[in-house]
Amino acid sequence: MxxxxxxxxxxxxxxxxxxxxxxxxxxxxxxxxxxxxxxxxxxxxxxxxxxxxxxxxxxxxxxxxxxxxxxxxxxxxxxxxxxxxxxxxxxxxxxxxxxxxxxxxxxxxxxxxxxxxxxxxxxxxxxxxxxxxxxxxxxxxxxxxxxxxxxxxxxxxxxxxxxxxxxxxxxxxxxxxxxxxxxxxxxxxxxxxxxxxxxxxxxxxxxxxxxxxxxxxxxxxxxxxxxxxxxxxxxxxxxxxxxxHVDQWVKRRRDLAKRYQQLFEPLAVTTPDSADDIRHAYNLYTLRVRGGGREPLRHHLDAMDIGNRVYYPRPLHLQPAYSHLGYERGTLPHAERACDEVLSIPMFTEMTKAQQDEVVNAVREYFAGD
Ligand SMILES: Cc1ncc(COP(=O)(O)O)c(C=O)c1O
Incomplete structure (x- = not known):
């Protein structure tokens, strides 16, 4: 699916x-x-x-x-x-x-x-x-x-x-x-x-x-x-x-995020940070995949028709539009690394558990064959 x-x-x-x-x-x-x-x-x-x-x-x-x-x-x-x-x-x-x-x-x-x-x-x-x-x-x-x-x-x-x-x-x-x-x-x-x-x-x-x-x-x-x-x-x-409807929609997204977190626990991905007093609205659900695994995982999800996208693949300080400001690669290492490792996966208010299981199974399958 x-x-x-x-x-x-x-x-x-x-x-x-x-x-x-x-x-x-x-x-x-x-x-x-x-x-x-x-x-x-x-x-x-x-x-x-x-x-x-x-x-x-x-x-x-x-x-x-x-x-x-x-x-x-x-x-x-x-x-x-x-x-x-x-x-x-x-x-x-x-x-x-x-x-x-x-x-x-x-x-x-x-x-x-x-x-x-x-x-x-x-x-x-x-x-x-x-x-x-x-x-x-x-x-x-x-x-x-x-x-x-x-x-x-x-x-x-x-x-x-x-x-x-x-x-x-x-x-x-x-x-x-x-x-x-x-x-x-x-x-x-x-x-x-x-x-x-x-x-x-x-x-x-x-x-x-x-x-x-x-x-x-x-x-x-x-x-x-x-x-x-x-x-x-x-x-x-x-x-x-x-x-x-926004409060109810955010609650639904948070429930989906909690379920993702539980299902992803055994896998080598980092799930989004959350805290009791800082309530994440999960407009996007973004994994971090370390060790060069992001691109192969992306290709695997593409092949299985699972929506995914990199928000954002290039940090602003390394955009040609800002080269006049003089930033070089290595100056903002956490942002640069995030650009290489993040991957957003399906998250929307009306997503069903069956759809979510499909996403998790696709990610699981990638790591099983890794
Ligand atoms: C992917 C993306 N496009 C565009 C925007 C800017 O908003 P808008 O598309 O409404 O101009 C944002 C802001 O968060 C964004 O994340």
Whole structure:
């Protein structure tokens, strides 16, 4: 039986009558840019995440870009970020006029190592971008303490972490701003592109609302040229139908993750880190395969039609786009090693136990023949 890496078809079959009604309501209303449906979703999302403001935007990429523009970075200003993450992070720092500074990760969590962050701080550092990779929150208390001591902002990239919690608080409610993506592979998935920025700060929220519409302020004045980052009302209406299910979806993912962990215990793979007070949302379920075994395992899973993918095969500091920053191979060893060893395997809310058994059997078979 083929098992996809992720699959929304069952979720959409179940919710289809409500999604169809929501879609028709927006189309019939004629409110096709911002307005009621976006505002309603923003209020719902802010309440769910435990923040004052949610600003709906066009994607996770545009969310992080808007958050960087809101920082008013000046040439030479530095933002510290993990090199083991997607392209949108460092790219948004650069686009907003700043310089990304890469700090290494902790090998067990794949998230920023606070000691490496501290070591990377200079008198030009303005912010720390804390990416909650795969859905596991970063060590936020340590990062916030460092930020406070040095007068820095912390922006959480919670793109993969909706429904995750950190010491009882929702991921996305701890930093000065946070971003979410509703890309269709995310736990809360739009029918296309969508994202949001979260903040408790009234002034920042107002600024973000302006940035999402070219930086326009009242009186047709522009101080921060930005772009068109508006969330579509159609996406907002569909997401309003789905948001009330997120807790239950994350619980299901956590149950699946627990079962994976038990089933993988005898095998030579490292399963994701977890702790009682840092609740992983398992947007992705990512194994670490040491000793050069990742590529052969990938080929074996491909041959058996088991979905798998490497998030991410190349660290950002070794991308040609950032060669001008002067990082060399070997400078951020944990991130570099993770790129060679990680493998994400099927994880989605509606995955059945039979599908999960199929995945585990395929991995088991690979190690039996190894
Ligand atoms: C694979 C991938 N693509 C893209 C993004 C950025 O979000 P979006 O696709 O909504 O712009 C992320 C963020 O986590 C990501 O992991």
């Amino acid at each position: 083929a098992v996809p890496l992720t699959d929304l078809s069952e979720q959409h079959r179940t919710l289809l009558p409500e999604l169809r009604d929501a879609f028709c309501e927006v189309v019939e209303s004629g409110r096709l840019i911002l307005g009621h449906y976006v505002e309603r979703f923003e209020a719902q999302l802010a309440a769910y995440c435990g923040v004052k403001h949610a600003v709906g935007v066009s994607s996770g990429t545009d969310a992080i870009k808007a958050s960087m523009l809101a920082l008013d970075l000046q040439p030479g200003d530095e933002v510290i970020v993990s090199p083991f993450t997607y392209l949108h992070t460092a790219e948004s720092i650069l686009r907003a006029g700043g310089t990304p500074v890469f700090a290494d990760i902790r090998p067990r969590t794949f998230n920023l190592d606070p000691d490496a962050v501290e070591a990377a701080i200079t008198d030009k550092t303005r912010a720390i971008m804390a990416v909650h990779l795969y859905g596991l929150p970063c060590e936020m208390f340590a990062l916030l303490e460092i930020a406070e001591r040095h007068g820095l902002k912390v922006i959480e990239d919670a793109d993969m972490a909706i429904g995750a919690t950190y010491h009882g608080r929702q991921a996305g409610s701890l930093g000065h701003m946070a971003t979410l993506s509703f890309y269709p592979t995310k736990t809360l998935a739009a029918a296309g592109d969508a994202g949001a920025v979260l903040t408790d700060d009234d002034a920042l929220a107002q600024r973000l609302r302006s940035i999402r519409v070219h930086g326009l302020e009242s009186g047709f004045v522009v101080r921060t040229p930005s772009g068109a980052f508006r969330m579509d009302p159609l996406q907002a209406a569909l997401l309003s139908v789905k948001l009330p």
